[in-house]
Amino acid sequence: MTEQRTTGGCIWGMMGIQRFFLTLAITLSILFGNGNLVLSFDGGGSHQKQQPTLCQELIIPSGYPCSEYTTQTKDGFLLGLQRVSSSSSLRLGNHGERGPPVLLLHGLFMVTSSFYS
Template sequence: MKWLLVAVLTAFTIFSALTQSHLLHGSPVNSLCADLIHPANYSCTEHTIQTKDGYILALQRVASLGPRLQSGPPVLLQHGLFMAGDVWFLNSPKESLGFILADHGFDVWVGNVRGTRYSYGHVTLFETDKEFWDWSWEDLAMYDLAEMIQYLYSISNSKIFLVGHSQGTIMSFAALTQPHVAEMVEAAALLSPISYLDHVTAPLVERMVFMHLDQMVVALGLHQINFRSDMLVKLVDSLCEGHMDCTDFLTSITGFSLFL
């Protein structure tokens, strides 16, 4: 197991060294509107904001082209860990929350936090820089989410309905501790809420701690793991074909839930 992890990390280091940044200071490379929204025959516009610490974030505004007029309040959809704004649109229009809300007349906005495929930009840093990745979920709450809410409020001039999933919920809890942010939010719907991070008992995580994996990562100069890179997809496919049980990979990281 130890040498497998070393091989994976080494492969990522080589891949990073061979791949130079083409996402210069927020240059648009991926577009959620072009990828998923327009092909489904919905209206979509791209917006960008700059956080106080220099990250350039992408927001998408989605509306239905059907007969129902956009008369509902603004709603911000905030994705979870290892995800981006596209997660709200991966199923059919009748089964995707983003499309459903748009069909019911809501002013749908989609948030993408720093470091995701739609929000890679920074005013001075490249994603290959170590400093680009020097942040935690608290920064996602106090900067990214708080400033997305402020941006929506400035455009709509009305209070925001907030929908968060997983990491998006703990971001919401933290962001709403700021009175000026809470005043701009009408209500929040939190899916799979997380209110604390403590006492993780998953064997895989305990094994990584025992191996001092964080020190290995730093020593290899690895700053990010791109879960959507072609190399990682091929690597995971090869591991899951008879070598590992990948039926519930996330549970191996978080541990089993007693409430499911």
């Protein structure tokens, strides 16, 4: 006759309890760990901080005038547009004349800030 081990009348073995608490810890860290990830699915609401814009973070501190616009396409996609003007001190080398406008579009896996870094 072989001897069977019991878990002291508990319906879960030691591995079952460890698995339960590990699952619980992972679930709670996903739900509440990274800035209320669950709350960000409802459109953000008023509880989230507004992220600094590209003009505020990179371009204006570098001394260039910048303005930002947001436009919506027909299918509802929001596009952020930045207009970076040349400062008057930069125009001196071009005899005060304005050069042609330049349109910069980033690639598929790039962000706009890669042009200004």
